[in-house]
Amino acid sequence: MAQTAQPRVVKSGIGTMAWLLVPVAVGINLVGNFIAVSLKLPVFLDSIGTVTAATLAGPWIGALVGLLTNLIAGLLITPTWLWYAVVNVVFGIVAGFLARKGWYSTIPKTIVCGLILAVIGMIVSAPITAYVYGGVTGAGEDFIRAYLYATGKTLIEGAITASAITEPIDKILSAIIAFLIVKGVPQRYRSQFK
Amino acid sequence: MSRVTPYIHRDSPVHALNPLTKGVFFCCIVTIAFAAPSVGVVLSLLGAVAIAAVVAKVARNLAALVLKSAFLIVFLIFVVQGLFYPGSKAALWTIGPVTVWREGLRFATFTSARLITIIAATVLFILTTRAEDLVSEMMAHGLSRKLGYVVLMTMQIVPQMQARAAAILDAQRSRGLETEGSLIKRFRAYVPIVGPLVVGSIISLETRSLAIEARGFSSPTRRVRVEEIRDSRGERVSRWAIAVLTASFVVWRFASWISSLIH
Numbered sequence: 001m002a003q004t005a006q007p008r009v010v011k012s013g014i015g016t017m018a019w020l021l022v023p024v025a026v027g028i029n030l031v032g033n034f035i036a037v038s039l040k041l042p043v044f045l046d047s048i049g050t051v052t053a054a055t056l057a058g059p060w061i062g063a064l065v066g067l068l069t070n071l072i073a074g075l076l077i078t079p080t081w082l083w084y085a086v087v088n089v090v091f092g093i094v095a096g097f098l099a100r101k102g103w104y105s106t107i108p109k110t111i112v113c114g115l116i117l118a119v120i121g122m123i124v125s126a127p128i129t130a131y132v133y134g135g136v137t138g139a140g141e142d143f144i145r146a147y148l149y150a151t152g153k154t155l156i157e158g159a160i161t162a163s164a165i166t167e168p169i170d171k172i173l174s175a176i177i178a179f180l181i182v183k184g185v186p187q188r189y190r191s192q193f194k
Numbered sequence: 195m196s197r198v199t200p201y202i203h204r205d206s207p208v209h210a211l212n213p214l215t216k217g218v219f220f221c222c223i224v225t226i227a228f229a230a231p232s233v234g235v236v237l238s239l240l241g242a243v244a245i246a247a248v249v250a251k252v253a254r255n256l257a258a259l260v261l262k263s264a265f266l267i268v269f270l271i272f273v274v275q276g277l278f279y280p281g282s283k284a285a286l287w288t289i290g291p292v293t294v295w296r297e298g299l300r301f302a303t304f305t306s307a308r309l310i311t312i313i314a315a316t317v318l319f320i321l322t323t324r325a326e327d328l329v330s331e332m333m334a335h336g337l338s339r340k341l342g343y344v345v346l347m348t349m350q351i352v353p354q355m356q357a358r359a360a361a362i363l364d365a366q367r368s369r370g371l372e373t374e375g376s377l378i379k380r381f382r383a384y385v386p387i388v389g390p391l392v393v394g395s396i397i398s399l400e401t402r403s404l405a406i407e408a409r410g411f412s413s414p415t416r417r418v419r420v421e422e423i424r425d426s427r428g429e430r431v432s433r434w435a436i437a438v439l440t441a442s443f444v445v446w447r448f449a450s451w452i453s454s455l456i457h
Contacts, residue, residue: 027355
């Protein structure tokens with residue numbers, strides 16, 4: 001049973017474990033959000049699973065997790081989630097590529113990733129909020145937005161500035177929690193996802 | 195198995211339609227609603243959805259769900275846009291320091307009508323379509339088998355995880371975890387609740403993976419469905435027809451928007 005020097009893992013396509021990560025990551029997203037709402041926290045925390053999946057299994061699995069999360073939450077909770085699916089998908093892709101470049105190796109780097117995600121999140125979601133709702137989402141940021149309109153900003157500017165306060169906190173926390181989760185996964189499991 | 199979607203079973207022609215047909219109609223209604231030039235178009239769409247809901251015998255459920263989802267948002271839209279719509283000139287009433295603008299109200303009406311229509315169409319689709327059927331049909335029409343299976347699995351796992359989360363919440367509370375009070379306390383409570391859930395779920399991944407592999411997840415063999423879902427020529431034609439109509443509508447709207455920019 002002679003083996004050559006370096007055993008190669010030959011795999012084509014996406015492994016079963018990676019596929020299976022999707023339902024669990026969607027669950028983490030939804031439960032994460034559910035608990036945050038139950039505890040009445042001012043942040044969504046609905047992307048922890050997306051970032052975790054993207055870190056463990058790459059950008060496309062992360063994107064799929066994001067898409068499914070919003071689709072299912074749209075069915076379960078309110079349809080509001082549906083049109084923000086794009087945002088969650090983008091999070092998956094960005095987080096996945098950041099992870100590939102090794103940006104999730106230390107806490108400070110993770111915080112930076114959180115900030116990047118927050119900025120991207122604001123950019124992608126602001127037009128959706130402005131167009132679908134005329135700028136109102138029913139979350140606490142609406143009051144900030146109302147104030148901004150009163151002082152003369154346009155719809156898009158209002159939408160962007162309001163989420164500028166809640167998004168970074170949300171995404172940095174999500175990134176850190178995802179980082180802790182990934183750290184907690186034993187090495188032998190981790191290699192099965194790629 | 196606890197249901198994820200609010201699907202309600204009724205004996206109606208709408209329920210009997212192929213899920214793809216309903217899906218295509220749903221997408222088209224939403225697209226038209228987004229591209230609609232006036233409140234009139236939007237309201238006629240809403241009317242069509244309402245009629246379909248009555249035919250499907252889910253009108254009351256639909257109304258309840260739409261109200262639940264839309265009430266607060268519509269109220270806020272009217273408040274925020276009615277009072278603060280940028281560029282308003284025609285004031286309607288003034289109560290003390292607060293002014294209600296006509297442009298704002300008009301915008302709020304249009305936006306709310308559009309939003310309600312979209313929500314109503316979504317709810318109608320969800321109430322009359324079984325998720326498993328939809329995924330099964332999509333798989334039969336070419337959706338990757340693994341992807342479809344994963345979507346179905348997600349829909350099964352989510353209620354399980356939510357139940358477990360509620361149980362963990364209670365368990366930690368009974369061990370003295372503070373879940374009310376100051377913001378810091380509540381933030382601190384987050385990890386002890388979500389932590390065990392996440393760790394447990396990820397560890398169970400390997401077992402699940404073995405389980406579905408044993409059930410032929412990666413097998414390249416062609417699958418045959420136990421239950422065939424009805425589809426008819428008429429439905430296929432109608433799907434294409436409405437898709438083409440919607441596409442033309444969007445193109446027309448886009449063109450008129452472009453020409454309005456030029457002139």
